[in-house]
Amino acid sequence: GAVVSQHPSWVICKSGTSVKIECRSLDFQATTMFWYRQFPKQSLMLMATSNEGSKATYEQGVEKDKFLINHASLTLSTLTVTSAHPEDSSFYICSATGLAGGIDEQFFGPGTRLTVL
């Protein structure tokens, strides 16, 4: 099936720094990618929908100036956590929409563990 990768798989940074997370669809083109946040033992919360070549659509309560999303190509979306603080520590997961057996399906990345000290 289609594969989505994320880089890095984990990152530790100091408070106040910015961190960029990449999400790539390896063997398919994804016009739409999604960014989720998952707290320990909780569900995935959709942060934003990213469409290639256009501005991301953020969910209510997600600060677009803090979580910058760039979807520059059909295979790459990036999430930049700006001026990170300890409360931003979380597991960030991306997904990309592609075709599987003729049906649209969301394929998920392995996630990125962000720890802000």
Add this chain to the structure above:
Amino acid sequence: AQRVTQPEKLLSVFKGAPVELKCNYSYSGSPELFWYVQYSRQRLQLLLRHISRESIKGFTADLNKGETSFHLKKPFAQEEDSAMYYCALKEAGSYQLTFGKGTKLSVIP
């Protein structure tokens, strides 16, 4: 707004026993329902979707519009079924998924 409810955080069953993971949803339109599974230290992956009406790894799920439910069932649980299971809903015409909080299934040998 749409909502997906999984009432059980944790479900423990013995190997060979039947399993039912509950999922209820609220949505005014015609939804598409999914079950996703996340095995230990692995990424989230699609288990099944209601429009396919198929059985995957022995699991089935039937959409009951009257009860607004999409419960996941398996007649005989296996140890390898131990994982987190998430029910999700997709609105018609959208790619967005709304997830339930998940149920951790633990199959006891």
